[in-house]
Structure formats: C-alpha cells, structure tokens
Amino acid sequence: xxxxxxxxxxxxxxxxxxxxxxxxxxxxxxxxxxxxxxxxxxxxxxxxxxxxxxxxxxxxxxxxxxxxxxxxxxxxxxxxxxxxxxxxxxxxxxxxxxxxxxxxxxxxxxxxxxxxxxxxxxxxxxxxxxxxxxxxxxxxxxxxxxxxxxxxxxxxxxxxxxxxxxxxxxxxxxxxxxxxxxxxxxxxxxxxxxxxxxxxxxxxxxxxxxxxxxxxxxxxxxxxxxxxxxxxxxxxxxxxxxxxxxxxxxxxxxxxxxxxxxxxxxxxxxxxxxxxxxxxxxxxxxxxxxxxxxxxxxxxxxxxxxxxxxxxxxxxxxxxxxxxxxxxxxxxxxxxxxxxxxxxxxxxxxxxxxxxxxxxxxxxxxxxxxxxxxxxxxxxxxxxxxxxxxxxxxxxxxxxxxxxxxxxxxxxxxxxxxxxxxxxxxxxxxxxxxxxxxxxxxxxxxxxxxxx
Amino acid sequence: xxxxxxxxxxxxxxxxxxxxxxxxxxxxxxxxxxxxxxxxxxxxxxxxxxxxxxxxxxxxxxxxxxxxxxxxxxxxxxxxxxxxxxxxxxxxxxxxxxxxxxxxxxxxxxxxxxxxxxxxxxxxxxxxxxxxxxxxxxxxxxxxxxxxxxxxxxxxxxxxxxxxxxxxxxxxxx
Numbered sequence: 001x002x003x004x005x006x007x008x009x010x011x012x013x014x015x016x017x018x019x020x021x022x023x024x025x026x027x028x029x030x031x032x033x034x035x036x037x038x039x040x041x042x043x044x045x046x047x048x049x050x051x052x053x054x055x056x057x058x059x060x061x062x063x064x065x066x067x068x069x070x071x072x073x074x075x076x077x078x079x080x081x082x083x084x085x086x087x088x089x090x091x092x093x094x095x096x097x098x099x100x101x102x103x104x105x106x107x108x109x110x111x112x113x114x115x116x117x118x119x120x121x122x123x124x125x126x127x128x129x130x131x132x133x134x135x136x137x138x139x140x141x142x143x144x145x146x147x148x149x150x151x152x153x154x155x156x157x158x159x160x161x162x163x164x165x166x167x168x169x170x171x172x173x174x175x176x177x178x179x180x181x182x183x184x185x186x187x188x189x190x191x192x193x194x195x196x197x198x199x200x201x202x203x204x205x206x207x208x209x210x211x212x213x214x215x216x217x218x219x220x221x222x223x224x225x226x227x228x229x230x231x232x233x234x235x236x237x238x239x240x241x242x243x244x245x246x247x248x249x250x251x252x253x254x255x256x257x258x259x260x261x262x263x264x265x266x267x268x269x270x271x272x273x274x275x276x277x278x279x280x281x282x283x284x285x286x287x288x289x290x291x292x293x294x295x296x297x298x299x300x301x302x303x304x305x306x307x308x309x310x311x312x313x314x315x316x317x318x319x320x321x322x323x324x325x326x327x328x329x330x331x332x333x334x335x336x337x338x339x340x341x342x343x344x345x346x347x348x349x350x351x352x353x354x355x356x357x358x359x360x361x362x363x364x365x366x367x368x369x370x371x372x373x374x375x376x377x378x379x380x381x382x383x384x385x386x387x388x389x390x391x392x393x394x395x396x397x398x399x400x401x402x403x404x405x406x407x408x409x410x411x412x413x414x415x416x417x418x419x420x421x422x423x424x425x426x427x428x429x430x431x432x433x434x435x436x437x438x439x440x441x442x443x444x445x446x447x448x449x450x451x452x
Numbered sequence: 453x454x455x456x457x458x459x460x461x462x463x464x465x466x467x468x469x470x471x472x473x474x475x476x477x478x479x480x481x482x483x484x485x486x487x488x489x490x491x492x493x494x495x496x497x498x499x500x501x502x503x504x505x506x507x508x509x510x511x512x513x514x515x516x517x518x519x520x521x522x523x524x525x526x527x528x529x530x531x532x533x534x535x536x537x538x539x540x541x542x543x544x545x546x547x548x549x550x551x552x553x554x555x556x557x558x559x560x561x562x563x564x565x566x567x568x569x570x571x572x573x574x575x576x577x578x579x580x581x582x583x584x585x586x587x588x589x590x591x592x593x594x595x596x597x598x599x600x601x602x603x604x605x606x607x608x609x610x611x612x613x614x615x616x617x618x619x620x621x622x623x624x625x626x
Contacts, residue, residue: 143545195607221602223566237570244570244599268567281567281596286529286578288571327570332527333568356565370565395609398565401530416609419562434568443568 046089047175050117050142051079052096054135055104060127064157067133071125072137077164078121078171080208081182084425086170086406086432091117095217109145119144121171125160125252133157137167142441161210161386162451163345169450179363179405185448186410187225187234188423191441195419200443202249207403207447209437213239215249224268225450228275228295235278237271246280248295257399260301262291268313270339271295273362275430281312290314290325292340304342315360316340316385324348324358324367324383335369341349348385357399362449363406366451370389370411378411380428391430397444404450410436412443506549511576511624514545522580524618526561531583537582542622543587556580557621558598559605561614567602573598580620595625 008311046290054071058210064070072093079090096115102124112120132154138370141146151170153163158425162183169180190203199218202225205211216222216238224235234249246266248258257301259278268281277298278295289305289360290312305311307329314325324337328345335358346448349355353373360367377394381388396414403409413435424434461579503509522535527537531539544550558577560569577596585591606613 195602198602200602223602243572244600251476265570269569282569283571284576286575286582288574310568311576312571313567328527328568333565372563372565376563376565396562414562417607419609421603421605 004166008082019357037334041395044363046087047119048091048117049079049082049090049119049121049171050096050112050115051075051090051092051121052081052099053093054122054137054381055124057124057126062127062131062133062157064160065134067127070160070283074123074125074164074167075121077161077208077330078137078168081165081168082172084208084434085190086427086429086434087172088175092113095354100429104136107140109140109142112140113142118135119148119171119175122168123167127157128154129402131157131190133160133163135163137170139171139187148254150354150408161206164205178407180450181240181403181405181408183451184404185227185231185451186423186436187236187446188412188438188442189225189423190438192218193442194385198419200239201232203438203442204234205438206253206417212439222286224444224446226269226271226446229273230269231448231451232276235271237267237269246278246296248278257297259297261388262301270313270315271432272316273318277320279314279316279323281314288312290323302342304338307345307347311336313357318362318364321358322383326356326358333372335367335381348383349388350385351381351388359400361402362404363404368400368402368409370400378409379428380409389430391426392424392433397424401445401447403447410445410447412445414443454494466474471533506552508624511542512624515541515557520623521619521621523615524576524620526614526618527564527572529572529579532581536583541582542591543584545585546589546593551623553593553595554559555595555623555625557603558585558596559617559619560601560620561604562601562604562609562618563614564601569600570598573600576618576620580622589610 002434010148014415056067056071057343060067061428073095077272082088082090101124104124107120107122110286120140120142126134128134134173140151141148142225142234148168149168153166155163165183170184173180185208186207187204191198193199200221201218202215202222204213215334219239220240221250223237225234227234235246237244238247244265244267246259246269247256248259264282264284266282267279275297279292282291288310289303291301291303295298295302309327309329311327314323316323320336321340323340326333327447328337333356334347334353336345336347338345353371357370358367367383368380369380370376376398377390378392378397378400379390394413395416397411400409400411410423412421413424413439414421421441421443422444423436423438425436499541503513519538522538556577558573560572577598581594581596606616
C-alpha cells in the first residue's frame, strides 16, 4: 500500500532569519489505518487564494529558462493545480502586483485582504551554484494573519514543475485535510483517426497534462495502460503480433516483453500495490478468467476464477489481500470481490443496471466503477457494495482510475456518433468535473502514485 | 470460365449496391471489412478483376452478401439458425479448399466496456469456430482474434449500427 503524506518541516519563526531556510519536503508512508468512509462535504466553500508571481531575487539563466520567467510559471502551475481541484479559486498571478523577497516571509496582510482573498501563497526561486534550483513556498491565512505552512525544494531545472506541484500539494493537503496528488503522472491512450479505424498510441504525461510523451507509434493498437507503482514500467495491451496481448514496457530502456508465453489473448492488466504481481484476464477457448503472475517474469500463471461466464478486469485492494473484478456469471456484468488467492468470491453490486470496470481506491474506502443503465456513468460504492452513488452523467463515461489520494477520479468520455474521446476528471462530490488537456483525443487513463 | 464470369458479376453488383446506398445512409452499410487485412491477393496472371479460385474474393463471392459474417444480440454469443446457414456456406467453401486457413474476428458494439468487449469478442469468434468445427472444418485451420469494440463496421451510435457491429467475421488467409 502506497500512501504518502507531505511532512513539511516548520521552521522556527523566531530567530530573525534574514532569508528563508529550507527543508526538503519528504514523502513517507503513512500508517496503515482502517479504511473509513469519508463524508464528503459537498457544501465546502471554495477558497480564494492569491498567488502572486514568485520572486527571483537574482536573475539567472538555467536549462529551463530564466529564473524570472520560472518565478511566474511556478505561480501559474500552483494556481492551475489548485483551480483544477475545484476546491480553490486562485487569484493571479496575472493581474497581481510583484512582491519583494522580504514580503515572502513578512506578507502585507492588509493589502492582500483588500484583494478579496482568504489565503496567500508567496515564494521565491534561486539558481544555486550546483545548477539546481531552490524553490520556497509559503502559505498564509489572511483571516488569522498567520503562516500556515512553508516548504522548500531543491530540484534540477528540468523538474521545476515538480517543485510547483509539491507546493500546490502541500497547500491542498493543509487546507483540505486530504492527501496530495498533483505531483503524479498519468499513462493513457492517445487516439486519432476515423471511428472505424482509430489509431491508438500509448502516451504518458504529468497529472496536469505537461511533459507529454508518445511512447508507441500507432502501428499496433495499444489499450489499457497501467503505470507500475515505481513508474519504471507500464503494463499495456498491444496488437503488436496481431493478437491482443499484455506487454510490460520498460520506460528507461524502451524495451518490452510479454507477461506470459501463453498464446492465448491476455488483457485488462493491473499491478499489485507492491508491484510484485500482475493481475490480468486471459481467454482460453473463448472463456475468460482472471489470473495473476509474478511481475518479474518466468512464473507460472495462477488462475483465480473458474466460474462459467466472463470473469474479467480486477483491481487489488491497497493492502493487496483482496481483488475486485467483474463477472457476468449471474447473467450480466456485476462487481465481485475475492481474496487475492481466488477464495471467497462474492457479488457486491446490486444497484440498478450493470456494473463494470471496478477500481479499488488507493485509500481502500471506495470502489469506483462504470454503471451501464442506458448511458454509461462513473460511480463509487463501499467495498461491501453499500452507498452506491453516481459521480458523472453523460452518454458514455467509462473506466475510472483513482488519483493517488483517493479523492479524485479520472475516466474517459466518448461522444455519441463521432466516437471522439477525452479524459475527464471529477472529485468525489461529483461537482468538480473538467476535461484534461491532451494533444489529441484520449482514453483509458491510468493514474500513478505520488512521485517520491 | 462461365462460372468465374458469373461470380465476378455478382461481386460487381454487390459493390455497386454498396456504393449506391453508402452515400445515402452510411449507418446501413456493413463495409466489406475494409479494416481488415486480407493478406496479399494472389495474382496468377489472370486478367484484371478475375477471381482466383480459393482467394478471399472467391470466398466472398461464394458465401454471398454478408456471408462472411454472423451477427449477435446484445451481450450474446450464441449461433442462431441464420448464423448456422451462413457458417454452413462457409464450411462448404472451406471443404473445397482444404489447404486454406481462416481467421475469425470477434467484434462488439461500442455500448460495452473495453475489457468486457475483448472477452465477449473472443467468445463470439470461438462460437463461430466451434460451429464450423462441428461441421467438419479442422479446428487447427481456424484462428480467432477479438477486436472488442475497436473496429466497428458501422460508425453510427444507434441500434442499427450496433447490430452490424456485433459480429464474427471470417477471413481467409493464404
């Protein structure tokens, strides 16, 4: 189970520091606590946060550009992250005045209150002699006129956006009490071409769509990718040899291998939370069941389901002890839970319509799914099947994937007739829904964990 | 020769018919699996347009309009009476060319989730394969591949289009 929380090292406010000191934010696994069903406050107030451009006290050229430009871009990324969560209404950096380095540690509370903001984010960027960038960010509450948190990051210039995401993550966590998720990556399928002959390419990007990269060239249809927990590999389906089969793609080397030597079609791959096991579906003589195999390769597949009918998909619980999957053994697609060894299979979805593509939240408290009842909608329910509710309402929303904090879901939406697809994001209130920017159409999103 | 000319005429007729209604109502047209790779047509030196016995063109001419495919109800994969007639026609052709192998593609409509459709397409292709095998076609001559909902034959989002997309298509290979 990968849970992360930002440990911000709060520095003593006293001591008359002339310039801010920094500690590198650390990510450490949090305690494994019992999954609990979080009540989502749908009436939560949107927080107005002023985000003026960061300060670049000394203009310096870096491989990522001039620090003056980066100072503004960092504020833009933070504002964009917070806005995208739907829980903040950032003001600036556009339209806000420049701040001084001194203000970063001694904000002009009165001035910013006058800008109709509840909170204020200030910070700075410096280029170090070793070529790295130091980014400091500070969150102030304008009501209490108190510092809420401060963080510092030392990053190579090419990773400046990660410093901005970490800063936004810390502020999001502080203000919402939820775990961070901005500093993470997404694998998905980029789609082009006519509906009858879509070209589908494996692609990856940051959680906000930046640093986009196509991985496959589209000659073979690629589907359903999943990042490994350490981001080093991607499981995905490719028709490379003419048949649908799962490959493990190594991100650094660009090499890939089949997960099993079997000639049968394999699909719907998932990693176990520790990255040691691969869950997948395999059709033998037309009959599909769920299997697992050692991720390192060379192991013998273990068949987990034997019921007549299609048993497909699946996703591990965060402790790796259970698997949620779908089966039509009862007549149509419904969601089932079983032990990771295949025991104790039982149906959990009993709401109206069919239930498909179950995905266990990394927090363990919820299972996201696609409900097919006329239209396709994305919803969530508890692991015991109770509390089912829909988060989206469109013609065809499909294949939810969880943000690492288990509070935001991505899925893809298909347009009627045109077949055009896009990746969308929604939070657990169902209110904050938006489309992610992708260079071309997108489907099959897969959200990875928070980066270390 | 007379026979060849006759089948050629049939194909031309079918093509013309397709082209004619294609302009009006594209949803009605099951394209002749234009997404699929038939392999390289053999040219035995015959004149242009001549059908080579045992070729994919010959197969399509022999089984007739839509004779290369069977259709399924939503979420179903059973071979019904109409499908049986189609597969019997395919089996007759396969009996004439015992060295020919086939690939059966299983397809689904877009109103299913991706992974389930891959499994369902596999079921449909296997249902067709099993029926052909029951008619005496050696199973080792038959390969299956599921495309799930990735390769619709009709591009509309309506019942008519979906009915055409829930299919198993037989393609001959060299």
